[in-house]
Amino acid sequence: MNIFDYNRIMVIGNNGSGKSYLSKALAAITGLPLAHLDALYWRPNLQRPPDEEWARAHRELIAAEKWILDGNYIQGGAMEARCAVADLVIYLDVNRLVCLISAVLRNFKARPDDGPRDFQEKWDKNFFGLCKAIWDFPQKRRPKYLALCKNSTPFYAIKGRRKMHRLLRQWAAQSGIHTP
Numbered sequence: 607m608n609i610f611d612y613n614r615i616m617v618i619g620n621n622g623s624g625k626s627y628l629s630k631a632l633a634a635i636t637g638l639p640l641a642h643l644d645a646l647y648w649r650p651n652l653q654r655p656p657d658e659e660w661a662r663a664h665r666e667l668i669a670a671e672k673w674i675l676d677g678n679y680i681q682g683g684a685m686e687a688r689c690a691v692a693d694l695v696i697y698l699d700v701n702r703l704v705c706l707i708s709a710v711l712r713n714f715k716a717r718p719d720d721g722p723r724d725f726q727e728k729w730d731k732n733f734f735g736l737c738k739a740i741w742d743f744p745q746k747r748r749p750k751y752l753a754l755c756k757n758s759t760p761f762y763a764i765k766g767r768r769k770m771h772r773l774l775r776q777w778a779a780q781s782g783i784h785t786p
Contacts, residue, residue, distance in 0.1 A: 607762060609636060609777045612693040613672045618685075618751055619698030620743040621736060622705035622712070624767060628698065629676035631774050635781045636674070641667060643677025652732065657682060678751060685751070689758040697752070697763045698770065705740050 609615075615632060617625045626642060633640035646663065649655055655663075664684050667673070668691050675688060689695060713733060739747070755761060764770045 608780075610780070612760075613638065614668075614691060614693045615674045616688050616692045616695045616755070617674065617676045617698065618678050618695065618755065620700060620702060620705045620748070621740050622708035623698040623700040624708070624770060625676045625678075625698055628696070628764075628770055628774070629674050632777075633674050635774070635777050635783060638672050638674045639670070640674045640676065643675060643679050647677075647679060660684075678747070680750065680754065685754045686758070689755045692759045695755045695759050695761045697755070697761065699763050699765045700767060702741055702743055704767065705743070706737060709736060709740055 609632065615636075615638065617629045617632070619625050629640055629642070632638070646667070647655065647660060654660075661682050661684075664679075664682075664687065667675070668688055675692075679685065764773065
């Protein structure tokens with residue numbers, strides 16, 4: 607696959623699968639503008655935006671000619687709308703235990719550019735709910751995401767982090783930049 611043939615790339619997958627990492631690396635390699643849906647969606651203190659405000663912001667975002675979008679949001683048909691205009695959907699198919707470990711480890715780090723604004727992850731009810739959602743992903747969310755995206759646009763599944771890193775090295779070499 608030649609990643610440079612695509613101008614609108616969606617990156618989806620389980621929480622902790624590496625969506626933000628892959629998206630940042632792809633943006634550096636391709637020069638495409640990057641938007642993290644977590645950073646755009648959430649208001650301070652994990653407050654949800656009003657539905658119409660999010661729908662309007664999302665419509666404007668996906669109307670752009672070039673982008674990489676990192677995130678899964680399906681509210682109000684958002685994922686279907688992205689799939690309809692995307693040139694490529696990349697699905698990170700990463701083992702849920704790896705995703706869970708990643709989420710726990712990132713709980714100790716600040717995420718200033720790819721996560722909710724003014725939010726510090728804590729060991730609280732929300733975090734343990736996230737852990738449960740990560741564990742339940744293969745049965746509950748994965749089938750929905752795949753059904754929404756798999757048939758509407760070119761779809762590429764990356765099975766595991768090793769394959770993701772191998773592809774990133776290949777694409778970086780093609781672009782002439784250093785390996786991410």
